Amino acid sequence: MTIQECYQKLGGEFAQVEKRLPSVSLVRKFVIKFLDDASFSELCHAMQDGNRAEAFRAAHTLKGVSANLGFSRLLTSAGALTELLRAETETIPEDAAALLEEVKRDYELTVSAIRAYLESEDQPK
Amino acid sequence: MVQKKHVLIVEDNELNRAILGEILSSDYQVLEAENGQEALEVLRHHKDSIALILLDVMMPVMDGYAFLDRIKADKELSLIPVIVMTQSDGEEDEVSALAHGATDFVPKPYRPQVILHRVASLIKLRETAAMVNQFQYDRLTGLYSKEFFYQKVREQLLENPEEDYCIVCSNIENFKLVNDIFGQEAGDRLLKEVAGITQSMVGDTGFCGHLGADRFLCLQKREQERQDRLNFGSFPEQEVSPLLKSVVMRWGIYEITDRSVPVEQMCDRALLAANSIKGQYNQFFAVYDESLRDKLLREQVITDAMEPALAEEQFVVYFQPKYSLNDDCMAGAEALVRWDHPEWGFMSPGEFIPLFEKNGFIPRMDQYVWEKVCRQLRDWQEGGISRCSGLCECIPGGCVPGKSGGYVPGAYPKVRRGPRVSASGDHGERLCGKPRADHQHGGGAAEAGLHH
Known part of the structure; x- marks a missing residue:
């Protein structure tokens, strides 16, 4: 699997990212690093805890990272959740749960695509 | 090898930090901090070498705005340009950032070329400002340099059309002799002392410049200057050095009545007045009038x-x-x-x-x-x-x-x-x-x- 194919799988825009970062190997490096990124798990925890402010911050960060890496699909759902959580309310709005599910779905898609890409790299051609 | 300039990245997300660091590392030495608190620590140790700060707004443990407020309050740190990384959520973020004192903002997603250009030009701007600062202030005495003094006078006159001012030019009698007999170091010390006293005499209501050698210029409100002349000699015994006690200073005053006269000429007239009493015993002040010019x-x-x-x-x-x-x-x-x-x-x-x-x-x-x-x-x-x-x-x-x-x-x-x-x-x-x-x-x- 090439990295372009990986991007296709996760619903991302490789061409965009390639323009932004100095080299393909760097793109690859950061894509792999995404697997270690904590924002998604932080988001889930915050949502569980009912902490709106934290959830907002985590969603916001996830959105930013997705934007940087060109993960358009994840960017969209994370963005939607971010906007919903932006309003400074005491508790998490009810609609947030549904949006969270979308984020979870897109996140899983993204991560599995990256993992598949990694595995295909390890396999001898 | 020229050392790369240091840039501080303040961002809590590791991935973002890595990407930013990568973008900048080609041209700069990158320092990192996870949040505002850490950033302050880094700044404390490296404040003289950090040329620019890239700041994420959203951070735990002291968010971006709080951090901005902190550094803007510090005299030295406030000079470091800060670029805030905003997310294109709308104008609010950007306006907030600028209102808190950020020098510029760059939206996410990161666009490397834009970031590099902005960083470079902000650093250049700051360096130029520092250089201009050098030209504005006379290195020896800390008073305004000649050109800058003229400029400040022009501004002051423009901003206060109703107020009456005068230019006071002072020089030290036989200053060259002081340099010859006591050496240049002593001469310099004398100048610094005179500058200090002149500045304290003028206070907040006016300002002073060092014209060069032993000549000083002040802009004062006319009332204040007249008052000073009346009180001359009755100043409280200041701690002055023996060297200062043994020199004679003369003051020439030009009362600004005609604002169409160029500032340089106003100062010349004040100088003329000062020179007109050169060598005269017990005459310390002279006010310029037309007969002097004639x-x-x-x-x-x-x-x-x-x-x-x-x-x-x-x-x-x-x-x-x-x-x-x-x-x-x-x-x-x-x-x-x-x-x-x-x-x-x-x-x-x-x-x-x-x-x-x-x-x-x-x-x-x-x-x-x-x-x-x-x-x-x-x-x-x-x-x-x-x-x-x-x-x-x-x-x-x-x-x-x-x-x-x-x-x-x-x-x-x-x-x-x-x-x-x-x-x-x-x-x-x-x-x-x-x-x-x-x-x-x-x-x-x-x-x-x-x-x-």
């Missing part, structure tokens, strides 16, 4: 005319007879010089002798008068007027160097053709009692003698 113009006109006047023999020597009461007869004469100018008419020595002493024309004048006198003496002798033994008269400053009290006729070769002139005790008269070098003070004595 005097200067007149002096220039005379200076321009002196050479041709000499060539055209416009200077006329008159002989004033002297009568001896003891002997009951004419005892001699005194040679006096007058300038008969074709246009200006008769000019008394008081108008030009001090000026010639000042500008060094006087020896030529001396020589001229000597010749005239000697020729006249020869004429008289040939004409049979007896007892024309000698007449000595000395034009101040024109004494031929030799022992004081005597002079060498031979110094003027032309004179040899005339009669021998000797200094004789009875008929002799010294008008200039002071040594040659002291031309300035000779002026007074000469006037007294020549005005008989």
Whole structure:
């Protein structure tokens, strides 16, 4: 699997990212690093805890990272959740749960695509 | 190898930090901090080397705005440019960032070329500002430099059309002597001390500049300046160094009435006023008025005319007879010089002798008068007027160097053709009692003698 194919799988825009970062190997490096990124798990925890402010911050960060890496699909759902959580309310709005599910779905898609890409790299051609 | 400049990235997300770091590492040395608190720590150790800060707004443990507020409050840190990384959520973020004192913002997703360009130009801007700062302030005294002082005066006048101001120019009498005798270091220390005192005298209501060497300029509100003059001498005993106690300062004041005059000229006038009391005992202030300017113009006109006047023999020597009461007869004469100018008419020595002493024309004048006198003496002798033994008269400053009290006729070769002139005790008269070098003070004595 090439990295372009990986991007296709996760619903991302490789061409965009390639323009932004100095080299393909760097793109690859950061894509792999995404697997270690904590924002998604932080988001889930915050949502569980009912902490709106934290959830907002985590969603916001996830959105930013997705934007940087060109993960358009994840960017969209994370963005939607971010906007919903932006309003400074005491508790998490009810609609947030549904949006969270979308984020979870897109996140899983993204991560599995990256993992598949990694595995295909390890396999001898 | 030129060291790369340091840039501090303050961002809590590791991935973002890595990406940013990667973008910048080609051109800069990257320092990282996870949140505002950490960033402050890093700044504490590296504040002199960090050229720019890239700041994420959303961070736990001191968010971006709180961090911004903190560094803007610190005198040194506030000078470091800050670029805030915003997410294109709308204008709010950006406006907030700028309102909190951020220098610029860059939206996410990161666009490497844009970031690099913005970082470079902000760093350059700050370096230029630092350089300009150097030109604005005089390095030795910390007061405004000349050009910047002029600029500040212009601004002040523009912003306060109703207020009355004046320019005060001060200089130290014989400052060169101080440098010569005590050395340049002492001279510099003296200047710093004077600058400090001047600044404290002016206070907040005006400002001061260092014009160069021993000259200082101040802008003061007119009322304040007048008050200062009244209170002069009654200042509380300040801790001044012995060196400062032994110098004399003069102040020239130009009261700004005509704002169409260029500031440089206003300062020149104040300087003129200060110079007009140079060497005068117990005179420390002088206020510029039009007569000073007229005097200067007149002096220039005379200076321009002196050479041709000499060539055209416009200077006329008159002989004033002297009568001896003891002997009951004419005892001699005194040679006096007058300038008969074709246009200006008769000019008394008081108008030009001090000026010639000042500008060094006087020896030529001396020589001229000597010749005239000697020729006249020869004429008289040939004409049979007896007892024309000698007449000595000395034009101040024109004494031929030799022992004081005597002079060498031979110094003027032309004179040899005339009669021998000797200094004789009875008929002799010294008008200039002071040594040659002291031309300035000779002026007074000469006037007294020549005005008989």
